[in-house]
Amino acid sequence: MPILVNGSAVALPDDPRVSLLDLLREGLHLAGTKKGCNQGACGACTVLVDGERIVSCLALAVQYDGRQVTTIEGLADGDTLHPLQQAFIDHDGFQCGYCTPGQICSAIGMAAEAKRGVPSHVSADLTADVTLTREELQERMSGNLCRCGAHNGIIDAIRQTVEAEMAA
Amino acid sequence: MTPFTSARAEDAADALRLGQSSATAYLGGGTNLVDLIRETVARPTALIDVTGLSREIEETEGGGLMIGAAVRNTALAEHVAVRTHYPVLSRAILAGASAQIRNMATVGGNLLQRTRCTYFYDTDGSRCNKRAPGSGCDAIEGFTRGHAILGASSACVATHPSDMCVALAALDATVHLQGNGGARTLPFVELHRLPGDHPEFDTVLEPGELITAIELPPMKFAATSTYRKVRDRASYAFALVSIAAALEIEGGLVRDVRIALGGVAHRPWRASKAEAALRGGPATEEAFRAAAIAELADAVPLRDNGFKIELTKRTLVAVLGDLAGAAA
Numbered sequence: 001m002p003i004l005v006n007g008s009a010v011a012l013p014d015d016p017r018v019s020l021l022d023l024l025r026e027g028l029h030l031a032g033t034k035k036g037c038n039q040g041a042c043g044a045c046t047v048l049v050d051g052e053r054i055v056s057c058l059a060l061a062v063q064y065d066g067r068q069v070t071t072i073e074g075l076a077d078g079d080t081l082h083p084l085q086q087a088f089i090d091h092d093g094f095q096c097g098y099c100t101p102g103q104i105c106s107a108i109g110m111a112a113e114a115k116r117g118v119p120s121h122v123s124a125d126l127t128a129d130v131t132l133t134r135e136e137l138q139e140r141m142s143g144n145l146c147r148c149g150a151h152n153g154i155i156d157a158i159r160q161t162v163e164a165e166m167a168a
Numbered sequence: 169m170t171p172f173t174s175a176r177a178e179d180a181a182d183a184l185r186l187g188q189s190s191a192t193a194y195l196g197g198g199t200n201l202v203d204l205i206r207e208t209v210a211r212p213t214a215l216i217d218v219t220g221l222s223r224e225i226e227e228t229e230g231g232g233l234m235i236g237a238a239v240r241n242t243a244l245a246e247h248v249a250v251r252t253h254y255p256v257l258s259r260a261i262l263a264g265a266s267a268q269i270r271n272m273a274t275v276g277g278n279l280l281q282r283t284r285c286t287y288f289y290d291t292d293g294s295r296c297n298k299r300a301p302g303s304g305c306d307a308i309e310g311f312t313r314g315h316a317i318l319g320a321s322s323a324c325v326a327t328h329p330s331d332m333c334v335a336l337a338a339l340d341a342t343v344h345l346q347g348n349g350g351a352r353t354l355p356f357v358e359l360h361r362l363p364g365d366h367p368e369f370d371t372v373l374e375p376g377e378l379i380t381a382i383e384l385p386p387m388k389f390a391a392t393s394t395y396r397k398v399r400d401r402a403s404y405a406f407a408l409v410s411i412a413a414a415l416e417i418e419g420g421l422v423r424d425v426r427i428a429l430g431g432v433a434h435r436p437w438r439a440s441k442a443e444a445a446l447r448g449g450p451a452t453e454e455a456f457r458a459a460a461i462a463e464l465a466d467a468v469p470l471r472d473n474g475f476k477i478e479l480t481k482r483t484l485v486a487v488l489g490d491l492a493g494a495a496a
Contacts, residue, residue, distance in 0.1 A: 046268055058197075060202060060215075
């Protein structure tokens with residue numbers, strides 16, 4: 001089965017060593033997803049698979065046949081940015097922008113996790129509904145590093161967007 | 169990267185059939201193995217994708233939980249029965265790695281996660297008995313902040329990195345295995361081994377043997393349990409030390425207790441001496457301290473990690489104090 005990348009069917013690579021990240025960047029020329037550490041430690045390569053966030057550098061593409069992969073290129077509606085993309089601009093959520101696609105994909109996955117009640121390391125009550133306080137957002141986004149130190153703007157952008165999302 | 173072939177197993181029997189060769193490795197979420205292959209620490213010539221094994225979490229007849237090997241870490245941490253009856257397990261999983269990695273990682277794979285000793289990963293410059301048996305260990309005389317204080321040997325001082333496994337050690341979990349000789353079960357605390365003269369073997373698994381499930385026994389008092397992880401930054405780092413504990417108190421006395429330590433040994437360290445010291449005695453800070461001292465009596469510090477001995481004691485006393493407060 002092919003992989004569905006942003007809605008388009010993509011053939012699996014012949015070489016099983018090809019990571020999902022390299023398939024996206026080298027095979028499909030979708031350069032939005034970034035290669036940072038290539039070791040799962042920075043989150044720059046985060047994409048959504050069937051709506052869940054993963055690091056694509058540690059994913060072998062052959063394991064993802066039949067799955068739906070969404071990258072940063074798949075989020076905007078034509079020239080209309082995804083609300084979170086717009087919020088990153090409004091809140092100065094980036095400087096060099098290298099971590100931004102991973103941050104945005106990660107935040108979308110994070111919002112879905114919070115909405116279905118997944119607790120985090122800082123949740124005092126494991127069974128309560130999730131309230132995305134600043135502390136919760138910081139912990140839940142801690143798999144995405146920003147070397148410019150734009151974390152405060154990133155958290156502000158996410159907070160504004162997911163508050164609207166959680167309320168919906 | 170050494171070339172390898174790839175195949176997907178539909179079920180355990182399929183995986184065992186495909187996994188006959190000694191150069192075959194079972195692949196779960198890939199969050200550790202893919203990295204090890206890329207760094208040429210691991211060099212399998214064939215990968216068998218076993219994410220098609222069970223993803224079910226089911227209540228057993230006895231009232232425990234049977235957890236399929238392909239259950240994702242996130243799915244286990246968020247499962248309502250785990251959150252309610254075994255909070256130590258949810259907390260341990262949520263303390264590990266990042267959300268992205270927890271979404272990928274499988275329960276079976278987590279058990280086979282390898283040490284994060286930097287000398288083990290340094291294929292270009294370091295000797296490592298775990299990576300290349302008999303070559304020597306550059307960690308022992310090296311930077312040892314993260315290394316073992318209990319159960320290490322002159323061949324290896326690496327620690328086991330998993331948080332989830334520390335909780336499983338405390339919970340008296342059982343591992344379900346299938347191999348060419350058939351199915352067997354193993355107490356979880358017997359799965360991982362101390363380094364001795366053969367640190368290249370992390371576990372007692374036979375070649376080609378497959379983890380199919382983890383079983384948690386019913387343990388009512390595990391509802392009063394927690395996991396505390398001490399690390400160099402607030403999130404997304406491996407433990408310096410960690411404590412998994414469950415405590416049952418009746419009339420001010422410790423009726424039952426389970427404790428395991430992480431970040432201190434080559435395997436999740438079941439703190440049997442501390443448990444024995446506590447059982448039946450008063451649930452006081454003084455008793456908790458005495459139990460911690462008993463457990464750490466045999467600890468041997470390396471150059472940079474002597475602090476772990478007192479840190480482990482203090483963290484254990486604090487965790488037991490919190491649980492005693494919650495149980496009162």
